Amino acid sequence: MESPVISFTFDDFPRSALLNAGAILRERGLAGTYYASFGLIGKKAPTGEIFTREDLDELIRQKHELACHTFDHYDSWDTAPDEFEASILRNQRAISERLPGTGFRSLSYPISWPRPETKRRAATYYECARGGGQTFNSGTMDLNYLKAFFIEQSRDNFEAIRQTIKVRARRAGRAVTERRRIRCSILTFYYKIISLSAGYILCIQPEQLRYYLLRFAKG
Numbered sequence: 001m002e003s004p005v006i007s008f009t010f011d012d013f014p015r016s017a018l019l020n021a022g023a024i025l026r027e028r029g030l031a032g033t034y035y036a037s038f039g040l041i042g043k044k045a046p047t048g049e050i051f052t053r054e055d056l057d058e059l060i061r062q063k064h065e066l067a068c069h070t071f072d073h074y075d076s077w078d079t080a081p082d083e084f085e086a087s088i089l090r091n092q093r094a095i096s097e098r099l100p101g102t103g104f105r106s107l108s109y110p111i112s113w114p115r116p117e118t119k120r121r122a123a124t125y126y127e128c129a130r131g132g133g134q135t136f137n138s139g140t141m142d143l144n145y146l147k148a149f150f151i152e153q154s155r156d157n158f159e160a161i162r163q164t165i166k167v168r169a170r171r172a173g174r175a176v177t178e179r180r181r182i183r184c185s186i187l188t189f190y191y192k193i194i195s196l197s198a199g200y201i202l203c204i205q206p207e208q209l210r211y212y213l214l215r216f217a218k219g
């Protein structure tokens with residue numbers, strides 16, 4: 001794959017991330033990845049109301065990807081690897097009970113970066129796992145800790161986002177020795193080169209997301 005690709009992901013999956021942001025993506029024929037913690041279902045969070053059972057049907061209908069964020073939304077660093085792994089398994093049981101025949105293919109680490117042992121265990125369950133870092137992925141990547149750029153952290157500074165894309169575009173002009181294509185989702189989304197996280201939609205406005213999409217489309 002020669003050109004940069006952006007993947008839109010939503011952590012925690014507040015309802016507005018699907019109802020507002022999901023609709024904006026669908027307007028453009030795009031789909032996103034929603035990292036869900038089933039232990040939070042129906043709860044109120046600082047980001048708003050978390051997804052409900054009915055939202056899952058809508059997510060599937062809109063052909064977005066549902067992915068794992070641990071059942072308990074455990075802190076990836078502060079939680080012992082055994083506990084973290086048990087929470088992954090709880091989340092997998094929860095999805096198979098609510099959506100039989102459906103499973104997760106990727107994980108995003110809640111709250112902080114993972115311990116090395118936690119990362120090793122996550123790799124046995126998923127094709128890839130996403131972290132943070134406010135940058136993009138290029139060249140040789142760590143599939144168990146793919147980087148992401150949280151848009152809401154730069155929501156008032158589009159220049160920071162634009163610079164990230166520009167730097168990536170410059171690097172694309174050079175020879176890249178390893179071009180491992182990573183099919184990461186059930187849709188045509190690839191965690192390759194640049195992975196942007198739209199984070200909490202409550203923290204960015206729908207108009208901002210529309211604006212970003214327009215700018216991303218122009219490169």
Ligand SMILES: [Zn+2]
Pocket residue numbers: 011012069073110111
């Ligand atoms: Zn989270």
